[in-house]
Amino acid sequence: MLHNDVFEELMNEEELNKTVSDIAARINADYEGKELVIVGILKGSVIFLADLLRKITVDGCQLDFLQASSYHSGSVSSGNVKIVKDVTCNVKERDVLVVEDILDTGNTLSFVKEHLLSKGASSVKICTLFDKPGRRKKPVTADYTGKVIEDLFIVGYGLDYSERYRNLPYVGVLKSEIYS
Numbered sequence: 454m455l456h457n458d459v460f461e462e463l464m465n466e467e468e469l470n471k472t473v474s475d476i477a478a479r480i481n482a483d484y485e486g487k488e489l490v491i492v493g494i495l496k497g498s499v500i501f502l503a504d505l506l507r508k509i510t511v512d513g514c515q516l517d518f519l520q521a522s523s524y525h526s527g528s529v530s531s532g533n534v535k536i537v538k539d540v541t542c543n544v545k546e547r548d549v550l551v552v553e554d555i556l557d558t559g560n561t562l563s564f565v566k567e568h569l570l571s572k573g574a575s576s577v578k579i580c581t582l583f584d585k586p587g588r589r590k591k592p593v594t595a596d597y598t599g600k601v602i603e604d605l606f607i608v609g610y611g612l613d614y615s616e617r618y619r620n621l622p623y624v625g626v627l628k629s630e631i632y633s
């Protein structure tokens with residue numbers, strides 16, 4: 454049964470599991486033998502990251518979190534990004550993989566990428582579960598993408614609208630009357 458506020462399902466639990474496994478296989482091949490630090494972007498990435506991390510086999514990989522704010526409670530990005538919680542791991546000379554729920558305008562990830570490079574990371578790559586390339590305002594591309602989608606507002610599996618719906622076990626398209 455879908456939540457009442459969800460118009461249609463975009464990815465069910467089985468499809469999410471398959472998508473996460475495919476991404477993990479690519480990351481495992483690319484980072485074998487490297488000093489990997491995985492940085493989850495709070496809060497939307499947590500469910501995806503929890504599932505992804507358990508499929509990562511890169512020996513000695515570290516986990517950290519970063520929280521940025523630009524999205525005020527609503528569906529429109531402000532472009533004015535601030536770091537609310539920074540990483541505590543040392544990323545200097547490490548290969549950093551940023552894990553995000555969704556890449557939208559690119560404001561958040563372009564800022565976060567520059568921030569981590571300025572801390573001396575050897576490389577910073579981006580892994581996102583969803584990508585809305587049609588809405589891009591900054592020239593950011595993801596290195597690992599689960600699914601490219603149209604300009605829809607999606608929720609569930611960590612993704613929220615005004616802090617709600619993160620707990621849904623699937624990803625669904627939010628009814629437009631909820632956010633318009």
Ligand code: IMP
Nearest residue numbers: 530556557558559560561606607612613
């Ligand atoms: P950006 O800085 O515009 O790329 O925004 C990225 C952030 O916006 C993501 O981390 C999400 O928190 C939020 N966001 C963008 N699109 C959606 C969506 O369709 N559903 C839920 N959150 C979204």
Ligand code: MG
Nearest residue numbers: 497524612613
């Ligand atoms: Mg969010």
